[in-house]
Amino acid sequence: MQAFWDECLRRLEEELPPQQFKTWIKPLSVQALDTDNRRVEIAAPNRVKLDWARSQFAGRLSELANELLAGPAEVRFVLAGATPRASSSVASAPATQPAPAAVAALANRPAAPEVAAPVVITRRAAPDDDLPDPDLPDTSPGSLPAPPEHHDLSPAHERSRLNPDLIFDNLVTGKANQLARAAAAQVAENPGVSYNPLFLYGSTGLGKTHLIHAIGNAVLANSPGARVRYVHANQYANDVVKAYQRKSFDEFKAYYQSLDMLLIDDIQFLANKTRTQEEFFYAFEALVAARKQIIITSDTYPKELTNIEDRLKSRFESGLTVAIEPPELEMRVAILIKKADLEGVDISEEVAFFIAKHLRSNVRELEGALRKVLAYSSFHGRQVTVEVAKEALRDLLAVRSGQITVENIQKTVADYYKIKVADMYSKRRPTNIAKPRQIAMYLAKELTQKSLPEIGELFGGRDHTTVLHAVRKIANDRQNDTELNHALHVLEQTLKS
Numbered sequence: 001m002q003a004f005w006d007e008c009l010r011r012l013e014e015e016l017p018p019q020q021f022k023t024w025i026k027p028l029s030v031q032a033l034d035t036d037n038r039r040v041e042i043a044a045p046n047r048v049k050l051d052w053a054r055s056q057f058a059g060r061l062s063e064l065a066n067e068l069l070a071g072p073a074e075v076r077f078v079l080a081g082a083t084p085r086a087s088s089s090v091a092s093a094p095a096t097q098p099a100p101a102a103v104a105a106l107a108n109r110p111a112a113p114e115v116a117a118p119v120v121i122t123r124r125a126a127p128d129d130d131l132p133d134p135d136l137p138d139t140s141p142g143s144l145p146a147p148p149e150h151h152d153l154s155p156a157h158e159r160s161r162l163n164p165d166l167i168f169d170n171l172v173t174g175k176a177n178q179l180a181r182a183a184a185a186q187v188a189e190n191p192g193v194s195y196n197p198l199f200l201y202g203s204t205g206l207g208k209t210h211l212i213h214a215i216g217n218a219v220l221a222n223s224p225g226a227r228v229r230y231v232h233a234n235q236y237a238n239d240v241v242k243a244y245q246r247k248s249f250d251e252f253k254a255y256y257q258s259l260d261m262l263l264i265d266d267i268q269f270l271a272n273k274t275r276t277q278e279e280f281f282y283a284f285e286a287l288v289a290a291r292k293q294i295i296i297t298s299d300t301y302p303k304e305l306t307n308i309e310d311r312l313k314s315r316f317e318s319g320l321t322v323a324i325e326p327p328e329l330e331m332r333v334a335i336l337i338k339k340a341d342l343e344g345v346d347i348s349e350e351v352a353f354f355i356a357k358h359l360r361s362n363v364r365e366l367e368g369a370l371r372k373v374l375a376y377s378s379f380h381g382r383q384v385t386v387e388v389a390k391e392a393l394r395d396l397l398a399v400r401s402g403q404i405t406v407e408n409i410q411k412t413v414a415d416y417y418k419i420k421v422a423d424m425y426s427k428r429r430p431t432n433i434a435k436p437r438q439i440a441m442y443l444a445k446e447l448t449q450k451s452l453p454e455i456g457e458l459f460g461g462r463d464h465t466t467v468l469h470a471v472r473k474i475a476n477d478r479q480n481d482t483e484l485n486h487a488l489h490v491l492e493q494t495l496k497s
């Protein structure tokens with residue numbers, strides 16, 4: 001068991017920036033290993049590390065396990081001390097972890113629904129509907145989307161699931177987010193009074209999650225006893241399923257209705273989950289009536305949300321709706337300089353401009369590029385210069401400079417799945433064709449600068465909403481489905497090489 005884990009550590013140490021390795025991988029351990037059935041259980045010392053490990057490293061650890069155990073392996077993430085399940089001598093195991101100690105601190109308050117069920121990386125996609133499914137893996141993206149640097153969490157942070165590192169101070173402000181930030185600051189000052197709900201929308205990686213954590217953290221800093229709770233919409237939906245299975249709806253309702261502030265992220269993930277939407281509707285009504293603050297993020301504005309009930313959409317619009325736009329060049333430069341500074345590295349404006357000029361769409365990508373450059377420079381023991389940045393980002397820049405075409409993607413994906421290229425434009429819809437077509441659309445959006453309507457046109461004149469659906473579906477599925485994720489890695493590498 002130790003040899004297996006040592007090898008995983010050795011590989012990850014080579015691949016990751018030292019800070020990340022030290023903060024996120026080092027504290028993990030293997031709690032159980034069943035080589036016959038290729039099952040691994042990886043334990044994290046606390047909930048933050050657990051959330052972060054499963055949202056960020058599940059894919060890579062799963063790949064390593066497949067390789068080292070010579071076949072498709074099942075990787076679970078658990079809180080340290082949970083009953084091991086990987087050992088073949090363990091026939092059955094509890095469905096969830098014990099309630100977190102921090103919940104006990106709620107004392108006389110209703111307990112928070114459990115959120116840290118072990119995650120199984122399986123090959124199934126989550127169902128569209130929210131009917132209870134006992135095998136449903138807890139595949140929520142996790143409640144902590146940005147890498148905190150730390151430390152032990154205060155009980156208030158443990159309870160609220162807030163990431164203490166996502167604060168106003170390290171959120172760079174520019175034209176793109178100044179309105180959203182101002183509204184957020186106002187709500188943090190006067191929760192429940194100014195804008196309720198506050199609805200923040202914008203495309204992926206633009207800082208919505210950062211901003212709502214910042215609000216929550218500011219409120220906790222002012223009133224440490226406030227009952228603030230951050231939850232990702234997927235997690236909320238999972239909690240509804242669990243409450244249904246355990247017949248504990250009263251407890252569930254009482255918990256959410258007892259909050260002072262509810263921060264719910266990526267509300268678009270409630271699409272088609274009718275039971276969850278109904279529960280959320282009740283929670284929403286109760287909280288707003290009691291002047292408790294609700295803050296919602298979404299990838300689009302309320303009217304544009306699909307498969308969300310009208311009564312919810314109209315309520316989402318009843319407070320203040322603010323967009324976060326992609327940052328302009330100067331703001332991207334400022335973000336890079338700030339992020340490098342937080343890593344303890346000084347980068348010149350010239351380097352920041354170079355990176356910012358090539359990565360335009362979102363801050364998450366910008367951060368990824370910076371991390372690559374810093375890792376490359378430290379690995380080669382070289383100063384962070386434009387030349388080093390160019391070398392470190394060679395692959396990425398090839399993609400951006402348009403060497404990858406949609407035609408190229410269609411051909412590569414068709415070859416991979418052994419279907420005809422013509423099927424990429426045809427109207428036929430059997431699954432063995434529809435899925436590769438969706439994958440090709442997703443890659444076209446990821447790897448080229450083409451817009452959704454342009455991509456639709458190149459796929460036999462399809463509507464841009466069809467492309468959008470495909471892009472979202474594959475992006476979502478790849479988080480849960482290791483086989484798909486692996487296929488996408490292979491395709492991406494083939495296209496970039």
Ligand SMILES: Nc1ncnc2c1ncn2[C@@H]1O[C@H](COP(=O)(O)OP(=O)(O)OP(=O)(O)O)[C@@H](O)[C@H]1O
Nearest residue numbers: 145146170171172204205206207208209210363364
């Ligand atoms: N203005 C900013 N200043 C500093 N960091 C930022 C800013 N905007 C975004 N970031 C950083 O970019 C990363 C992505 O942001 P975040 O996760 O908040 O995006 P998001 O809009 O919630 O994306 P998604 O819709 O995919 O959940 C985070 O690490 C966040 O700290």
